[in-house]
Amino acid sequence: MLRILAGLTEATRGKVEVRGRAVTGPQRDFGVAFQSPTLMHWRSVIENVLFPMEVQGRKDAAARSRARGLLKLVGLEGFESVYPKQLSGGMQQGAAVCRALIHEPALLLMDGPFGALDELTRMEMNDLLLEIRRVTKATVLFVTHSISEAVYLSDRVLVFSKRPARIALELDVDIPYPRTPAVRYSAHFNEIEEQAGVALGVTR
Amino acid sequence: MSGRWGVFVYPAIGLALIVTAWHLYVVAFKVAPVVMPSPASVLQSIVKNWRLLLNESWVTFLECVYGFALAVVVGIVLAVLVSSSRILNLMFYPILIATQSIPKVAIAPILLVWFGTEIESKVAIAFIVAFFPMIVDTATGLRATPQDLLDLARSLKCTRWQIFWKIQVPSALPFIFSGAKVAVTLAVIGAVIGEFVGSNRGLGNLVLVANASVNSALVWASLVYLSLLGMLLYAAVALAERVLMPWADAPHA
Numbered sequence: 001m002l003r004i005l006a007g008l009t010e011a012t013r014g015k016v017e018v019r020g021r022a023v024t025g026p027q028r029d030f031g032v033a034f035q036s037p038t039l040m041h042w043r044s045v046i047e048n049v050l051f052p053m054e055v056q057g058r059k060d061a062a063a064r065s066r067a068r069g070l071l072k073l074v075g076l077e078g079f080e081s082v083y084p085k086q087l088s089g090g091m092q093q094g095a096a097v098c099r100a101l102i103h104e105p106a107l108l109l110m111d112g113p114f115g116a117l118d119e120l121t122r123m124e125m126n127d128l129l130l131e132i133r134r135v136t137k138a139t140v141l142f143v144t145h146s147i148s149e150a151v152y153l154s155d156r157v158l159v160f161s162k163r164p165a166r167i168a169l170e171l172d173v174d175i176p177y178p179r180t181p182a183v184r185y186s187a188h189f190n191e192i193e194e195q196a197g198v199a200l201g202v203t204r
Numbered sequence: 205m206s207g208r209w210g211v212f213v214y215p216a217i218g219l220a221l222i223v224t225a226w227h228l229y230v231v232a233f234k235v236a237p238v239v240m241p242s243p244a245s246v247l248q249s250i251v252k253n254w255r256l257l258l259n260e261s262w263v264t265f266l267e268c269v270y271g272f273a274l275a276v277v278v279g280i281v282l283a284v285l286v287s288s289s290r291i292l293n294l295m296f297y298p299i300l301i302a303t304q305s306i307p308k309v310a311i312a313p314i315l316l317v318w319f320g321t322e323i324e325s326k327v328a329i330a331f332i333v334a335f336f337p338m339i340v341d342t343a344t345g346l347r348a349t350p351q352d353l354l355d356l357a358r359s360l361k362c363t364r365w366q367i368f369w370k371i372q373v374p375s376a377l378p379f380i381f382s383g384a385k386v387a388v389t390l391a392v393i394g395a396v397i398g399e400f401v402g403s404n405r406g407l408g409n410l411v412l413v414a415n416a417s418v419n420s421a422l423v424w425a426s427l428v429y430l431s432l433l434g435m436l437l438y439a440a441v442a443l444a445e446r447v448l449m450p451w452a453d454a455p456h457a
Contacts, residue, residue, distance in 0.1 A: 006359050025361075032359040038352045042374040042451045054370075055360045083454045 001165075002111045002143050006032050018107060028056065031105035031138070033113040037092035039084040039099075046071065046080040049098045056103065063102065070098040073135065074128055090121035094128065101136060110142045114149070123181060126152055130179060147196045151175075152184060157192075159199040169199035241421040249421035250428060256410070261429050264406040267323055267395040268437060271330025272388050278331070279338025279387070280380065286339075287346040288368075300339065308333050308394065312401040326398035326406070333394035334387035341386075345379025346372050378452070381445040388441050392434045407433070 003009035005016055007026040016023040031052075039048045046067050053063040071080060074094035076087075084092055093113050100108055110129075114122045126149060133140055144150050150157050151173055159169040173192055175183055183189055223243045229235065230242045237245060250257065286293045286300075312329050319325035349372045357367045399408030407426050414422035446453060 008355055008358055026359045028361055030359070032356070034352055034355065036352055038350075038356050040353065040371070040374065042377070042449070051370075052360050055357075055362050055366055083451045085451075085456055086454055 002109055002141070005141065006030060006109050027107075028103070029106045031100035031103065031108045033093075033097050033100040033108070033110045035111050035113060035115060037084065037089075037096040037113075039092055039095060041084050044081045044083060045076060045087070045095050048084065048095055049102050051099060052103045058103075066104075067098065067102055070101055070132075071095070073132060074098055088121075090117050090125060093117065093125060097129070097132065101132065101138065104136070105138060108138045108140045110140060112143045112145060115145060122146075122149070127181070129153060130177075134177070147193050147200070148184060148189075151189060151192050151196065152179060157196060159196050161199075162201065169196065171195060238418055238420050241424055245421045246424040246428065249419075249425040253422060253425060257407075257425060257429050260405065260407045260410045260426070261433055263323070264392075264395050264399070264408065264430070265433055265437075267326040267330055267398065267406065268388070268391045268433070270323075270327040271394055272334050272384075272391040272437070274327065274331040275334035275338045275387050275391065276384060279335050279383070280342050283339045283342035283346060284368075287343045297343075300336075304336055309397055309401075312397050315398070316402045321402045321404070325401075326395050326403065329398040329401075330391040330394035333397075334391040337383045337386040337390065338380075339383075341379045341383025342376060345376030345383075348379065349375050377449055381441065381449070384441050384445075385438060388437045389434055392430065392437065396430065 004011045005023065007016075007023055007030075010024075018027075039045075040051070043051070046064075049067045049071065050059050050063055053059045053067075068077075068080065071077060074091075074097060076091060076094055076098070079087065079091065084095065087095065096113065097110075100110075114125045117125060129140070129142075130153065132138075140153075142150070142153055144153075151171075154173050157169075157171040157173060158167050159171065160166070161168040171192060175186075175189065175192075226240075227243050230240055241249075286297050308329065311332065312325075315328045315332070316325045319328050353371050353375065354367070357371055362370070395406065396408035396411075399406040400412065403409045407430050410426045411423050411430075414420070414426060
């Protein structure tokens with residue numbers, strides 16, 4: 001579904017509309033973060049982040065300083081000129097998120113970008129994403145296989161059933177911001193998790 | 205002895221051992237110099253004929269460099285064409301592979317007829333031998349662009365040209381260089397084949413001339429120069445690789 005939203009795969013049925021505008025192909029005001037970091041190993045971290053700006057011919061001083069700011073936000077200050085392979089998996093994914101945000105997209109599409117990370121790094125990246133969202137005010141559409149990640153990050157959760165995938169449940173998450181890791185252990189959080197689990201058929 | 209100096213010292217010890225064994229063998233079994241000259245006489249020949257050897261090396265060097273450079277340019281251009289057009293690929297790639305079953309030595313006399321006995325025919329043979337790994341490796345590299353990078357490019361609405369220059373070419377570079385390393389050593393073989401078939405210059409020719417005059421020390425001296433020439437050319441390609449792909453040397457996380 002995320003590939004359809006990103007305009008990478010054509011929909012067999014139905015249509016995508018963003019603010020009344022039909023989406024039939026890739027959009028320049030969308031940012032996409034893939035499952036894997038998808039960094040170019042021949043470019044330094046900052047050159048990777050600046051790639052969308054370069055493609056659009058807008059790699060100027062303003063873009064550079066924005067890139068530095070984003071990298072600082074994900075804790076990659078001082079790593080601007082290293083190559084991706086010199087970073088850990090979480091740091092690479094952080095750089096990929098910066099790249100998805102560099103052109104100040106109105107909509108950030110994230111295809112389970114933290115799925116391959118270890119639990120600890122993943123939780124750190126979750127807090128980072130909340131922070132990024134607070135600062136950039138971008139709308140984020142996030143795909144994940146983790147119920148707790150979905151609840152922790154979202155205002156609204158769409159639970160997809162097993163194949164054939166249908167929307168099994170629509171959940172509003174009313175946990176107030178700022179959210180901190182402690183909230184993961186609250187009764188209310190667990191309650192929402194359980195609702196999602198029931199809809200998925202993993203909890204009875 | 206480890207680390208930086210080991211890579212120089214150990215091969216030097218290995219070489220010294222082999223040369224010593226060669227010397228002892230020649231002395232102990234009283235091998236005729238025509239059959240196998242002693243290391244000392246080869247060294248002597250290298251010193252005595254240094255000007256001749258350098259002059260002939262220069263000729264062979266130029267043949268190799270021109271042939272290799274042509275192979276790189278033509279190989280890369282054709283690889284771009286066959287990897288960007290399905291029709292071109294289907295039309296010509298199988299034929300290209302099929303032509304590789306022709307032994308290059310067998311083509312050499314034809315090239316001699318076409319290009320004469322001067323440097324052109326040697327360049328042509330060096331080119332023909334070196335061209336194949338260039339086009340095959342480059343085409344493979346251009347087609348091996350990771351799909352996720354192509355998805356990224358599409359999501360950013362990169363132009364065809366941007367995808368080619370900013371994504372396909374850099375990700376094909378390791379393939380291009382591995383092709384170039386094979387090509388440059390083959391170019392030396394091609395140049396020598398050319399000199400064998402018809403020439404009055406170059407190290408390959410010197411081997412024939414010295415052999416005919418039973419000067420086996422000079423034959424071996426020429427071989428030493430040929431191998432030095434091959435190593436020099438290979439080192440030049442390896443150096444270009446390090447300069448053009450600085451990321452390959454960066455240490456891992």
